[in-house]
Amino acid sequence: MKTNIYKTYYNAYQPYMLLDFNLSFDSDISHDDICRTVLEVTERINLCKYVDFSNRNSHGYDAFMMFNLVILAKALFGYASTRDLEKLCRTDIRFMFIAKNQKPSHQSFHRFIHDDLTMNIEDIFYDINKYLESNMDIDTDVLCIDGTKYEANANKNTFIWRANTVRNRTKRWKRTLNCIHKINNYFSSVNISTRYSLLKEPSIDYLLTISERLEKYMLDQNIQMVHGKGCRKPAIQKLYEELKENALKMWEYAIHMDMLQNRNSCSKTDPDATFMHMKYDYYNHTNVFKPGYNIQFGVSDGIIRNIYVSSDGNDLK
Known part of the structure; x- marks a missing residue:
């Protein structure tokens, strides 16, 4: 109608x-x-x-x-x-x-x-x-593999590089050992037989143990911690704050190494993403690294049979 x-x-x-x-x-x-x-x-x-x-x-x-x-x-x-x-x-x-x-x-x-x-x-x-x-009727003996790289939803300047992390962690540990050496000299100057060992490998638990003992020492000796301009800090407080800062940085590097796993780079905002070259770069075509994922498809007779998402920039694996 x-x-x-x-x-x-x-x-x-x-x-x-x-x-x-x-x-x-x-x-x-x-x-x-x-x-x-x-x-x-x-x-x-x-x-x-x-x-x-x-x-x-x-x-x-x-x-x-x-x-x-x-x-x-x-x-x-x-x-x-x-x-x-x-x-x-x-x-x-x-x-x-x-x-x-x-x-x-x-x-x-x-x-x-x-x-x-x-x-x-x-x-x-x-x-x-x-x-x-x-x-x-699918020929499963033939699998055509192809894929591309997709940029992750992460900021460009949030990269973590393994080489930089290892180098900075080594430098920071040397500074930490130097701080422990100064702590031993301080206790020796005040006639206290306390002496801390200088470890070859980084240990955050060891640094936290020393920090707790320094806090207990300042509390027992009634040493007040001061802050702000115009306040002269005691020598033990300076050593305590230096050691604490080093411990925090070593803890940060340990987190970065755990995020990296066996990769050479990752993003802070998306730890699963790896920095890799993309096919098209919209940052003025400078071909910079960007965080992304490697997506691979396996197709047999027009049917998608496998989808593989990885953080590896190399397609061979």
Whole structure:
């Protein structure tokens, strides 16, 4: 039935529209849409392997429907929060098709993911990948690998270099040993037999132990610590503050080495990112290092079978 709409029919307080917005999922969603593919695959797998039905309530949403919605969101976006899932069920025709116009809340998705899913989402996609291999004519002996480097969401000037960290840590440890030597000379000048060893390898616990003993010594000797301009600090206080500063710097270098692991660089704001050359440099094309990740894909007969994300700037491994 054809409806003609003219301006004379419109007013600001019209209670309804003359257009029919009813959706027909069978005609509006193509036969090769990804939501139909998700339904086809999940109907042939053992859902009990992924969902714990013992916690499901009789009045809750269907577990098969919730599982399909989570899988579809993962396939489309890689990550979708429970708020996003709730919004998609209200606005996206593909999610409305799977949910049959039901509108689960974000709490419903949270309960399903937290209480009912028994496998990690990556493990589920691994099993789906194996299902595709067994039900499609895929030559698994041929794997075409290609990828690129993506810049991480980290600032450019937050780099940590292994060479600089090792060099600065060595210099700082030498200064720390010199400070301990001056502490031994101080105790010798006041006729106290206390003497601390000079270790070859850095030890933060050892420095903290010396700091605690210096604090106890100043407390027992009633030596007041002074601060500010015009106040002359006691000699032991200067040595204590110098040792404490060195201990903090050694602790910082230890954290940097732990963040680096076996890499030569990383970012302070994103420790998993490694500084590497990118294909395109928007910093005036100076080809500077930027924090990024190495993304590699493995494809067989047009099907993505492997995705590898690493912090290694070299593709050979």
